[in-house]
């Protein structure tokens with residue numbers, strides 16, 4: 001299969017949120033999240049690779065600026081594998097930090113059908129986490145999200161289209177675009 005180039009994707013996409021809008025959304029989220037950890041406990045901050053990386057980094061700085069320390073670890077669970085529709089979830093890396101009795105904060109780029117974050121959240125609970133909060137840069141608006149998962153903190157809401165940029169890939173391309181784009185007319 002020939003993979004369309006990033007330039008071709010951009011030609012048939014439009015920009016939903018620019019960098020300034022996304023940075024403002026992350027700052028707003030940081031305020032909310034800071035208030036949710038008012039008890040002084042240091043959460044275990046889990047970046048969901050790969051797509052969550054840019055968002056997680058920016059959110060971490062915004063939280064640090066507000067006096068919330070974080071212990072970092074990461075995981076990689078993927079079900080899209082560079083494609084534009086999802087299939088079975090594959091764990092490529094599990095976090096090594098013990099979670100028994102810990103509060104966990106998950107940072108990911110997008111909550112779409114929810115399979116990924118549901119599985120990740122359940123796994124953290126199985127490892128003994130006492131609380132798992134979910135922060136996503138984007139939430140996709142449709143009624144296909146699985147039961148049992150919701151984002152506690154959302155940056156922006158995106159239409160029901162394939163989106164890319166700001167961590168999210170178009171066939172493994174475009175993750176470092178500093179904006180979110182949607183394919184098609186949405």
Ligand SMILES: O=P(O)(O)OC[C@H]1O[C@H](OP(=O)(O)OP(=O)(O)O)[C@H](O)[C@@H]1O
Nearest residue numbers: 049050051078079080112113114115116
């Ligand atoms: O809500 P869902 O429908 O499960 O989709 C959301 C997940 O899909 C993407 O990961 P992907 O599998 O593309 O892996 P990647 O982050 O390495 O690109 C994204 O980073 C989320 O983790």
Ligand SMILES: Nc1nc2[nH]cnc2c(=O)[nH]1
Nearest residue numbers: 112161162163164168169
């Ligand atoms: N890049 C990207 N990854 C996703 N994972 C789930 N939905 C999406 C999407 O719309 N774009």
